[in-house]
Structures are given as structure tokens and as C-alpha cells.
Amino acid sequence: MRALVQKVAWAEVDSIVGAETSSEKVHPSGRIEEGILVYVGIASDDTIEEAKWLANKVSNLRIFPDEAGKLNKSIQDVRGDVLIVSNFTLLADATSGRRPSFSAAATFEQAKPIYQIFVDVLREQGLNVQTGVFGAMMEVRSQASGPVNIIIDSPRRD
Numbered sequence: 001m002r003a004l005v006q007k008v009a010w011a012e013v014d015s016i017v018g019a020e021t022s023s024e025k026v027h028p029s030g031r032i033e034e035g036i037l038v039y040v041g042i043a044s045d046d047t048i049e050e051a052k053w054l055a056n057k058v059s060n061l062r063i064f065p066d067e068a069g070k071l072n073k074s075i076q077d078v079r080g081d082v083l084i085v086s087n088f089t090l091l092a093d094a095t096s097g098r099r100p101s102f103s104a105a106a107t108f109e110q111a112k113p114i115y116q117i118f119v120d121v122l123r124e125q126g127l128n129v130q131t132g133v134f135g136a137m138m139e140v141r142s143q144a145s146g147p148v149n150i151i152i153d154s155p156r157r158d
């Protein structure tokens with residue numbers, strides 16, 4: 001399981017419904033103010049335990065400044081917002097050729113319950129969590145802050 005955590009001043013996501021047909025419609029899905037935008041990729045061999053581990057890692061990651069300006073506070077500490085976007089392309093393998101392989105990514109059916117556990121664990125911690133629509137095409141807009149971008153792999157991905 002892999003997460004790309006970006007510290008943001010704000011972020012929003014719209015889901016594109018019907019992208020595979022001519023009746024495409026854009027629906028607002030989530031918007032946050034200061035906090036983190038988290039892209040999450042789930043591999044075919046990821047587990048619920050990894051989702052819980054990663055959610056706890058994300059919620060306690062100290063990427064916000066303290067009074068001295070040192071990155072010493074977590075999203076929990078600053079009571080910031082969280083926007084989660086599912087993103088299987090985080091698991092791309094571009095080592096061979098010019099077209100990335102996504103064979104490590106979980107199928108929709110495998111990934112959705114693991115993704116939902118990840119979201120639920122963060123919500124259970126009292127955070128304001130917004131999400132895109134799982135598996136949908138999405139338009140994501142944000143204003144990076146810092147910039148601070150951290151890639152976190154679950155222990156088996158290290």
C-alpha cells in the first residue's frame with residue numbers, strides 16, 4: 001500500500017461520472033481547507049492491517065510547523081482536514097519500456113474494502129475526512145503548502 005501525502009492550503013475533488021459514455025457529468029465530491037491531500041494506491045496483496053497501519057502513520061506524520069517553525073505537528077495536532085483520493089497509478093512500474101505497468105495494483109473489488117478501512121480509521125480519529133468517488137475518474141485541484149510531499153509505503157513495500 002502506498003500513500004502520497006501532500007500538505008495543502010486547500011484541495012478539492014470532482015468525480016466524473018459516465019466518463020466511459022457520452023453522458024459525462026462532473027459531480028463535486030470533496031473539499032477541504034488547510035490540511036493534507038492523500039493519494040492512496042492499493043496493491044493486489046495488501047491487507048486490512050496495512051490499511052490500518054498506513055492510516056495511523058498518515059494521521060501522526062509530523063509535517064506541520066510548531067511555534068519554532070520546525071515540522072513537529074501532525075494533522076491530529078493541528079486539527080486539519082484530510083482529502084483522500086484513490087489512485088492506482090501510484091503502484092506503476094516504469095522500470096521497463098515507456099509504458100508503465102499497473103499489474104501490481106489491486107482490482108476494484110480487492111481494493112475498495114481496503115480503501116474504505118483506511119478512510120474509516122482516519123474518521124474514527126475525529127478528523128474531518130473528505131473523499132473522491134472510489135474508482136472514478138476525478139479532477140483534483142489543490143494549493144500545495146511548503147511544498148511538503150511525503151511518500152509512505154506500508155512495511156512490505158519498503
